[in-house]
Amino acid sequence: MKQAGSVQQSHRHTALGLTDERAVDMYKTMMLARRFDERGQLLQRAGKVNFHISGITQEPSQVAMGFAMDLKHDWFLPYYRDYGFVLSLGMTVKDLMLSVYAKGEDPNSAGRQMPGHFGSKRLRIVTGSSPVTTQVPHATGFALAAKMRNLPSVAIVTFGDGSSNQGDFHEGCNFAGVHQLPVIFVCENNQYAISMSIEKQTRGRICDRALGYGFPGIRVDGNDPLEVYRVVSEARERAVSGQGPTLIEIMTYRVTAHSTSDNDMAYRTKEEVDLHRGKDSLPVYKQYLVEAGLWSEEQETKLQADIRATIDEGNEYAEKAAFQPVEDAFRHVYAEQSGGDQ
Numbered sequence: 001m002k003q004a005g006s007v008q009q010s011h012r013h014t015a016l017g018l019t020d021e022r023a024v025d026m027y028k029t030m031m032l033a034r035r036f037d038e039r040g041q042l043l044q045r046a047g048k049v050n051f052h053i054s055g056i057t058q059e060p061s062q063v064a065m066g067f068a069m070d071l072k073h074d075w076f077l078p079y080y081r082d083y084g085f086v087l088s089l090g091m092t093v094k095d096l097m098l099s100v101y102a103k104g105e106d107p108n109s110a111g112r113q114m115p116g117h118f119g120s121k122r123l124r125i126v127t128g129s130s131p132v133t134t135q136v137p138h139a140t141g142f143a144l145a146a147k148m149r150n151l152p153s154v155a156i157v158t159f160g161d162g163s164s165n166q167g168d169f170h171e172g173c174n175f176a177g178v179h180q181l182p183v184i185f186v187c188e189n190n191q192y193a194i195s196m197s198i199e200k201q202t203r204g205r206i207c208d209r210a211l212g213y214g215f216p217g218i219r220v221d222g223n224d225p226l227e228v229y230r231v232v233s234e235a236r237e238r239a240v241s242g243q244g245p246t247l248i249e250i251m252t253y254r255v256t257a258h259s260t261s262d263n264d265m266a267y268r269t270k271e272e273v274d275l276h277r278g279k280d281s282l283p284v285y286k287q288y289l290v291e292a293g294l295w296s297e298e299q300e301t302k303l304q305a306d307i308r309a310t311i312d313e314g315n316e317y318a319e320k321a322a323f324q325p326v327e328d329a330f331r332h333v334y335a336e337q338s339g340g341d342q
Helices: 006-015 020-045 059-067 083-088 093-100 135-148 167-179 206-213 225-240 270-277 281-291 297-320
Strands: 075-077 155-160 183-189 217-221 246-251
Touching (some): 020 093, 020 297, 059 083, 059 225, 083 093, 135 155, 167 183, 167 206, 183 225, 206 246, 225 281
Parallel strands (some): 075 155
């Protein structure tokens, strides 16, 4: 039975077209991404894996993006912090753990790429490369193909604020604007490009750059996942109806270092990080569900236990899994003959 006042509280997600079940599933996915991310950091510090790149506090907006898209028709081009995004698209903790351990069964790249380089043909996740921002013109190309084939597909691509200053970003946006392509550009502005603060990168709002390309630019609070869901959903509707691209700037913050190879205290203060850590929207969204009568502490206890078991199982499997065979080192590098031995 729902708590008093829950009708008003629950109105936001239902007004957006989210069922109660979907609203709860969003929270579960956010928390799964958070706990996986935390485990990844621990594994690297323990010397179990070589590298981890974190997206803690960005998970609510990432999951909201995924839930706003059509998993059967759209194309997804994430960047390296997007654990919440790819988990919302159907990737599993086991998949991510195999990537972290660089094992042969890793569905992203068979252990060839660094962790965070996502890719899955089955899930329509387009493989990314290490040079930042290259996924932006790739997304534009997928959108062009969808338009040429008259398919109800939208490409959504994510990147950081640092990437918005690369030529690939401008070229992808300009081409998409000229041809009115069904693509959503999402800048997850977490205030830092490796060791460079946003103040030293640009004097203007990143979303305002869309004006020069002839399509809408929208800034949204990343601490409000339901608002992110609304903005992305509306951008998708515009794209699929032939109204062209949208640039969305999600305002968030990177509370962890750029990666486990980075000393973030060399360019910012602990006080600054702690201030933003206190603005974590994950417990805020949980409280929204509680006040809507959709969540309880009993459910929370069970969720945490289930997530712990899922991560433990994925970690154990990945740690014991085999590396890619040496004889397969050149697979997918050179052209291969069709049929017979390859």
